[in-house]
Amino acid sequence: MREIKVGLLGLGTVGSGVLKMIQENGDKITNVTGQRITVKTALVRNPAKHEAVADSVTLTTDFAEILNDEEIDIAVELLGGLHPAEEYITALLKQHKHVVTANKDLIAAVGPRLAQLAHDNHCDLMYEASVAGGIPILRTIANSFSADQILEVKGIVNGTTNYILTQMAKQGLDYDTALKQAQELGFAEADPTNDVKGKDAAFKMVILSHFAFGTEVAVDELEIVGIDQLTKEDVAQASKLGYVVKLVGLAKVVNHGLFVEVAPTLVNQSHPLASINNENNAVMVTGQAVGDTLFYGPGAGGLPTANSVLSDITSTTKNLVLKTTGNSFNNFAQELGPADPKAVSFPYYLSLKMPDVPGQMQQLAGLMTQVGASFQQLVQTAAHQGHAHVVVITHAINQAQLAQLKELLDQSPTLSLQAAYKVLD
Incomplete structure (x- = not known):
């Protein structure tokens, strides 16, 4: 049995969840992979804040300690944002280390470049946790829908906005009050701009579109409308008409063109997406053969997201054992231009x-x-x-x-x- 050593870049909510799950569920992971996985080193800003785990993990403020450690097989990037995450992942792949990340911003922006770099260096680059937190949607699309023709992917992929809209609908709150409540409960950041203006959901739809339709879409090519201008009067009126307002990301093929959008949407109260409340996420995939399938679960949170990260770590470990590393997470590729506005x-x-x-x-x-x-x-x-x-x-x-x-x-x-x-x- 080989010991697979992991380096964590970031030991916040998700990083701590990854460490906890590896330590507590080690026997099952070993049973599934045939290998023992341990976290050797964690990159942190302030080691003093993580003294509780200092006995089991080496804490460092120097990225080079992970980059140049030949014992570390897999690096897990959980820093978020574009920089220095892009530079770190680039360096790790060039150093022939496998990378797992939850960084949706980065994957949406430069994912194809990093995937090519991983392939060139015979490394795995996995990012299941970048979309919908604990819902294993990317691997499901890549594997379980590999033989079906996907016609449409739509869903609620941002927990912050879904919580706000739930409170506006059920409690009659206005937008500002619902946002403040979300911030107080930790469901919204101090600066919620990316969430409430729809950009976070747009990053996820870019990634989902790549998996579902094999087509690279740039964020600036999308129509993105957030919820920050939504009034409680419109939410109440929608309810009277039999609808619930949700921020819906949608990608569909129309006459051999691809339409992708993130916008507030009136969802019929009988529709499955109408019942997705608070911080939860759901993605509906429509296949030509299978029809509609719905994937529901927590869209954020330490342990749910950590579970998706662990899924990538175990997949990479299996690939190491089988000597099949270096294959793209998503192998489906086709060219689809933008859909004709007259056809949508x-x-x-x-x-x-x-x-x-x-x-x-x-x-x-x-x-x-x-x-x-x-x-x-x-x-x-x-x-x-x-x-x-x-x-x-x-x-x-x-x-x-x-x-x-x-x-x-x-x-x-x-x-x-x-x-x-x-x-x-």
Whole structure:
């Protein structure tokens, strides 16, 4: 039996969870892999904060101690962010060390380059924990869907925003109050920008798109809308219409083109994604053969994420034993261009403000007719200070029609579009 030694880059919530699981579940890991896995060294900023584990792990502030240690086979990067994580992983792969990371920002930005570097150096680069925390979605797509044609991947992949939206829907809180509550409970960072503006979810959709469709998509190519402009009035109105507002990441093939988006979405209360609450995540994969499958679980947290990291460590260990390291985590590749905006259609929820005077609804109907759109539902609330609030759910319209309608409403001297969210039935 060989001892596989691991170096941890970061000993925070997830790093501590990895260490704990290796120490407590060592017998099972050995049973599965045939090898004994131990953490030899951990890179930390302040060793004094980690005195509780100093007897079992060497603590260091010097990255070179892990990089140049020939006994360390696998390095686990849990620092987050682009730098110095990119430089560290690059150096580790060039030093022929296998790398496991949970860094979604990095994988979304430079994952293909790092994957090629890993391949060139006969190393494994694994990153299951970069998407949806404890849900083993990437390996499932890569392995269990390898023979099926995936048509669509959609889901709730950010726990912070899902917690906020749950509180807005169930407690009637406004956005600012729900965000503050999330921060107090540790579900949101002090600076929640990446979460609430949808960028964190976009990073994950880039990675999911690569696995599901074999196509590299850049974050700046996505349509990204966050929840920071969402009002409790729209959340309440959606509920009255039979919907729940969720931040949904969606990627689907439409006429041989790929459409990827992150945006607030009205999800029908009967839809499986509508019941995903608080900090939990869920990813729905639609295959041509298997149909809809749903993967649900905690999207963050020390031990759930550590479990995904351990999955990668054990997979890499098996590859070491079988001498099959250096294969890409995801081998599926194909070229898909962006989907034609005229081919991508959804019903839309439109929230509008207009003067409470005759003729305004006729004007709105005229603009809808001009772009070839029609009403599915229309609700007008009580007028306030001379203005009416009107909510429309359209029949399915394509992205080109939506863009044209937004432009016409923007030019209108009296009709003001407050929000436009797609509807998922």
